[in-house]
Amino acid sequence: MEKSARPRTALNECVKVVVRCRPLSEKEKNEGYEEVKKKRTEQTWYERLSTKTPVDKKACDVRLQVVKVWPERGAVQVYSPKGQDKMFTYDAAYDCTADTQTMYDEMVRPLVASVLDGFNGCVFAYGQTGTGKTHTMEGTADHEGIIPRAFRHIWAHIENSASPDVTHLVSCSYIELYLEDVRDLLSKDCKKLTIRGQELNGFYIPEMTSVVCKSAAEMVRVMRAGNRNRAAGRTDMNEHSSRSHAVFLVTVETAHRKTNRIRVGKLNLVDLAGSERQRKTGASAERLREASRINQALSSLGNVISALAENSPHVPYRDSKLTRILQDSLGGNSKTIMIANIGPASYNYDETITTLRYAHRAKAIKNKPVRNEDPKDAKLREYQAEIERLRALISQRRPVDRRPRRPARRAPAPADTSEEETVSIENENILAESTIEQEKKQMEELEQQIRALEERLVQGGGGKDLINNLNEAQLILEQRNSEITERKKREVEMQQKIELEEETTAIVTNTFATLQQEVDHKTQRLKKCLARYGGLREEMVEQREAHDAERRELEALQAALIAELRRRLLVADSFVPLAGRPAVLRARYNDDTDAWELRDHAGVEPLSTRPGAAGRRRGSSARPARRRAENVLDLTPIPLPATTRLYSAPRLAPSLAPALAPAGRKEEVEAVASVATVAVAGRKSARARPSTAHHRLGTAGVR
Ligand SMILES: Nc1ncnc2c1ncn2[C@@H]1O[C@H](COP(=O)(O)OP(=O)(O)OP(=O)(O)O)[C@@H](O)[C@H]1O
Numbered sequence: 001m002e003k004s005a006r007p008r009t010a011l012n013e014c015v016k017v018v019v020r021c022r023p024l025s026e027k028e029k030n031e032g033y034e035e036v037k038k039k040r041t042e043q044t045w046y047e048r049l050s051t052k053t054p055v056d057k058k059a060c061d062v063r064l065q066v067v068k069v070w071p072e073r074g075a076v077q078v079y080s081p082k083g084q085d086k087m088f089t090y091d092a093a094y095d096c097t098a099d100t101q102t103m104y105d106e107m108v109r110p111l112v113a114s115v116l117d118g119f120n121g122c123v124f125a126y127g128q129t130g131t132g133k134t135h136t137m138e139g140t141a142d143h144e145g146i147i148p149r150a151f152r153h154i155w156a157h158i159e160n161s162a163s164p165d166v167t168h169l170v171s172c173s174y175i176e177l178y179l180e181d182v183r184d185l186l187s188k189d190c191k192k193l194t195i196r197g198q199e200l201n202g203f204y205i206p207e208m209t210s211v212v213c214k215s216a217a218e219m220v221r222v223m224r225a226g227n228r229n230r231a232a233g234r235t236d237m238n239e240h241s242s243r244s245h246a247v248f249l250v251t252v253e254t255a256h257r258k259t260n261r262i263r264v265g266k267l268n269l270v271d272l273a274g275s276e277r278q279r280k281t282g283a284s285a286e287r288l289r290e291a292s293r294i295n296q297a298l299s300s301l302g303n304v305i306s307a308l309a310e311n312s313p314h315v316p317y318r319d320s321k322l323t324r325i326l327q328d329s330l331g332g333n334s335k336t337i338m339i340a341n342i343g344p345a346s347y348n349y350d351e352t353i354t355t356l357r358y359a360h361r362a363k364a365i366k367n368k369p370v371r372n373e374d375p376k377d378a379k380l381r382e383y384q385a386e387i388e389r390l391r392a393l394i395s396q397r398r399p400v401d402r403r404p405r406r407p408a409r410r411a412p413a414p415a416d417t418s419e420e421e422t423v424s425i426e427n428e429n430i431l432a433e434s435t436i437e438q439e440k441k442q443m444e445e446l447e448q449q450i451r452a453l454e455e456r457l458v459q460g461g462g463g464k465d466l467i468n469n470l471n472e473a474q475l476i477l478e479q480r481n482s483e484i485t486e487r488k489k490r491e492v493e494m495q496q497k498i499e500l501e502e503e504t505t506a507i508v509t510n511t512f513a514t515l516q517q518e519v520d521h522k523t524q525r526l527k528k529c530l531a532r533y534g535g536l537r538e539e540m541v542e543q544r545e546a547h548d549a550e551r552r553e554l555e556a557l558q559a560a561l562i563a564e565l566r567r568r569l570l571v572a573d574s575f576v577p578l579a580g581r582p583a584v585l586r587a588r589y590n591d592d593t594d595a596w597e598l599r600d601h602a603g604v605e606p607l608s609t610r611p612g613a614a615g616r617r618r619g620s621s622a623r624p625a626r627r628r629a630e631n632v633l634d635l636t637p638i639p640l641p642a643t644t645r646l647y648s649a650p651r652l653a654p655s656l657a658p659a660l661a662p663a664g665r666k667e668e669v670e671a672v673a674s675v676a677t678v679a680v681a682g683r684k685s686a687r688a689r690p691s692t693a694h695h696r697l698g699t700a701g702v703r
Contacts, residue, residue, distance in 0.1 A: 011368070012366040012367070012368060013335060013366070013367050013368075013369055014363060014364070014365065014366055014367070015330070015336045015337070015362050015363065015366075015367060016091045016092075016107065016111075016335075016336070017090045017091055017337075017338045017359050017363045018090060018091060018092045018093070018094070018107050018337060018338070018339050018340070019069070019076050019088075019090050019092075019093045019094070019339075019340045019341075019342060020093075020094045020098070020103065020132065020136060020339055020340070020341050020342070021067050021076070021093075021094065021095055021096055021341075021342050021343070022096055022132040022341065022342075022343055022344070023344070024064060024065060024096075024343075024344055024345055025130075025343075028064065028343070028345040028347060064344075064345055064346055064347075065344040065345065065346070066078055066079045066344065066349055066352070067079075067342060067343075067344040067352060069093045069094065070093065071092075071094060071095060072491075072492065072495065073089065073492060073496060073499070074089055074090050074091060074093050074492045074493075074495075074496060075087060075089045075090075075093060076088050076089075076090070076342075076356060078352060078353060078356065080349075084534070084535050084538050086353065086356070088356045088357075088359070088360050089496055090340075090359065090360070090363065091107070091363070091492075092106060092107055092489070092492065096344065099143070100139060100145055100146060100149070101149075103146070104149045105478075106485040106489060107337055108123055108146055108149070108150065108337065109153065109478070109481075109482050109485075110482065110486075111123065111335050112153050112154065112267065113153075113157075114265070114369070115154075115250075115252060115265035115266065115267045116154065116157050116252055116254070116265055117263065117265065118254070118263030118264060118265050118371040118372050118373060119265055119335055119369050119370070119371055119372070120265065120267075120268075120328060120329075120334040120335070120369065120372065121265070121266070121267045121335050121337075122267070122268040122270065122326070122328075122334050122335070122336045123137075123146060123150075123267075123268070123269055123270065123336075123337045124269075124270035124271075124272060124329065124337075124339070125137050125271055125272060125339045125341055126272055126298075126301075126338055126340050126341070126358070126359070127272075127274060127275075127341030127342055128274050128276070128341075128342070128343065128348060128351040128352070128354075128355060129241055129274030129275065129276040130241065130274060130343065131274065131341035131342055131343045131355075132341045132343075133242070133274060133339075133341050134240075134271055136339055136341060137269060137270075137271040138223070138227070146269065147223060147248055147269045148216070148220050148223070150267065150269065151216040151219040151250075152216045154170065154252060155170075155215060156478075158170070165256060165257040165258055166254060166255070166256055166257070167254070167255045167380065168252065168253065168255075169251075169252075169253040169255075169379055169380045170212070170213050170214075170219075170250065170251070170252050170253075171210045171211060171212045171213065171250075171251050171379065172211055172213055172222050172223075172248065172250050172251070173186065173208045173209060173210050173248075173249045173251075174222065174223065174226035174246070174247070174248050175193065175205065175208055175246070175247050175249075176229075176244040176245065176246045176247070177244055177245040177246075177297065177321055178231045178243065178244035178290075178293075179244075179289065179290060179293045180293055180297075180320070180321055182194070182195060182205065183229075183244075184207075184208050184209050185225075185226035185229045185230060186208075186222065186225065186226055187209050190229050193205050193208055194206075194207070195321055195325065199317055199318060199327070202327060202328060202332070203324040203325065210251070210379075214455075223248060226248070231243040231244045231290075241274070242273045243273060243287075244290075245270065245271070245272045245273050245294075245322055246270070246271045247268055247269070247270050247325060248268075248269040248270075248271075249266060249267070249268055249269075250266070250267040250269070251264065251265070251266050251267075252264070252265045252266075253265075253378055253379060253380040254380075255380050255381075261373055261374055262373070262375075262378045262380050262381055263371065264372040264375050264378050264380075265372065266372075268329055270329075272298070272301075272322075273290075273294040273297075273298075274294070275295055275298050275351065275354075275355075276294065276295070277351070277553055288557065288560055288561070288564075289561070289564075291557075292557050292561065296320065297320045297322040297323075298322075300316065300319040300320035300322060300323050301320070301322055301323055301326070302358055303316050304316060304317060304326075304330055304331075305330065305358060305361055305362050305365065308330060308331045308364075308366075309361040309362065309364040309365055315331060329367075330365060330367075331365055331366070331367060332367060332368065333367070333368055333370050333372075334367055334369055335367065335369045336367055338359060340355050340356065340358070350546055350549065353542070353546075354546060383453050386449075387450055387453050387454065390449055390450045391450065393446055394443060394446050394450075
């Protein structure tokens with residue numbers, strides 16, 4: 001991501017939130033069917049939704065679904081196991097029958113059109129693992145996702161640019177956030193990148209690879225190449241689960257020759273990794289580590305969404321790299337669409353409710369999109385300046401080039417010239433010839449450079465030939481489609497407004513003929529308030545339960561991670577030589593440079609020196625310096641089975657003892673035995689001490 005110019009004046013625009021519910025998967029059907037059979041006697045939602053035969057597989061499939069989508073109202077209803085159904089409304093809602101094409105036309109198309117007009121745009125898919133985020137963003141061979149559709153849209157627009165005075169430059173980058181490392185998916189070895197900048201001026205990634213593309217097909221190839229490098233794996237919830245958050249960035253620069261202005265639109269297409277419960281995904285070892293990082297980043301994203309929705313003065317963007325990358329998209333200079341993916345299965349009720357709540361909160365986020373005109377970092381401007389410079393260079397050298405390539409015939413030296421002069425004239429001729437050759441080569445090189453730069457730029461076609469006519473027709477059709485979808489969207493909004501205002505209008509227009517009527521009306525309102533209060537209480541209890549479940553999950557995760565850490569420490573204790581240990585302990589993780597660093601205490605402050613007292617001299621003390629304790633290696637000894645026994649003096653017959661033991665020998669034996677006992681006691685007490693170094697290293701290991 002490159003540093004973009006800060007907005008000047010901006011109109012607030014809310015984040016658009018879309019919900020997409022995928023169909024029930026075969027696995028959910030089978031597992032749910034088994035569960036229904038098990039639970040048929042319990043009073044749960046299965047019973048509430050049940051027909052008469054709970055083991056009938058078809059009826060069971062219907063009853064397994066706790067989500068009902070109302071596309072015409074943009075609403076999602078979730079049947080609650082405790083009685084009170086939940087209803088959420090969004091900018092749009094799509095059920096399992098809706099395809100990506102409809103979704104793109106209705107919601108994403110206007111956003112991509114804004115990007116082509118110089119705005120920043122972001123589409124990000126959020127939701128539990130296996131709910132269809134990758135399916136929605138990338139799609140499959142049969143169902144094209146939003147990303148390739150956006151590519152085609154961009155290129156249809158470029159090919160149809162009416163005027164050849166318009167020049168375009170399209171480039172893409174692809175990065176992923178894997179285990180808190182930002183990796184460049186388009187570089188050969190997926191090099192790690194650093195996020196630079198600050199919260200106030202925005203974050204950016206300066207070194208990521210940017211590939212200039214000249215067609216939608218080329219962009220798809222770039223995306224596939226990046227996908228091959230992306231971290232993916234199998235979990236119990238998803239056969240091909242994304243183990244990283246991926247961001248595909250498209251930059252479209254458009255230069256208008258007449259106005260001499262450049263507009264730069266940036267489109268972030270984000271496929272987040274899904275939140276997951278260890279219990280459900282069956283994650284272990286590496287998957288567990290990934291899951292903990294995924295959940296950590298998503299939790300930071302949730303905190304940012306909550307802070308923005310509540311207009312909190314502090315938004316914790318710095319908490320994770322994901323939120324730093326998405327800073328502009330959430331509350332910044334961007335038009336943003338959040339796609340909340342959910343599954344319909346009762347099995348995932350809690351996760352679905354959590355996703356819907358987050359999505360509902362995100363609706364309140366206000367962004368400040370501004371058209372990016374003539375930003376300093378526009379590559380097109382750079383290319384144009386370079387082309388101009390090269391052209392100027394060529395025209396400066398032209399007179400040299402116009403000289404005859406080689407003299408047609410070397411003029412013979414006049415008869416009276418000496419032999420020496422003849423040689424020097426010939427040498428001059430040879431020198432001139434080689435200079436001309438060199439100049440020629442340089443000119444060719446310069447022209448080649450110009451051609452290479454110009455090839456990167458795409459000139460507006462003018463739409464005169466057959467293909468362009470077809471494209472034009474397509475564009476008109478798309479425009480009509482978008483008009484229709486715009487109208488549909490307005491209808492949904494109207495419907496939502498009508499429903500919301502119905503209640504208040506009824507109250508306002510109600511005239512109370514009698515006192516009894518007023519009492520009835522107020523009783524009715526009170527009942528409604530009580531019902532709402534009940535609903536809120538229920539929600540609170542549910543949230544507490546969800547929080548408890550999450551806490552338990554995190555505790556389990558922590559226990560697993562600590563176990564893993566102990567294993568690694570054991571390996572380190574056994575194999576890292578003693579000399580290297582202090583260095584390992586001094587290593588600190590630096591968030592800014594994104595790397596582990598060894599504090600050079602020789603250069604900064606020797607460990608042996610005591611920290612200075614503020615303003616006054618410290619009295620001398622026998623206690624060791626404070627700093628020293630930070631670098632002490634305090635390891636818990638590994639309890640190993642004893643392979644030796646303590647020495648105990650052999651029992652001797654009392655009559656033989658004085659004869660065999662020389663004077664003083666007995667005391668010596670007793671002293672050795674007592675030292676050994678003290679050593680064992682010391683070892684035991686060391687075992688009982690808390691392992692502070694482990695804890696310290698533990699934090700480091702988790703980082
Ligand atoms: N709308 C849909 N219609 C049909 N199948 C779908 C739909 N959405 C998702 N699926 C299927 O569900 C499965 C999981 O989808 P996908 O991999 O996109 O989930 P995800 O949310 O990206 O998961 P993760 O977070 O683990 O990467 C896939 O087999 C996909 O084909």
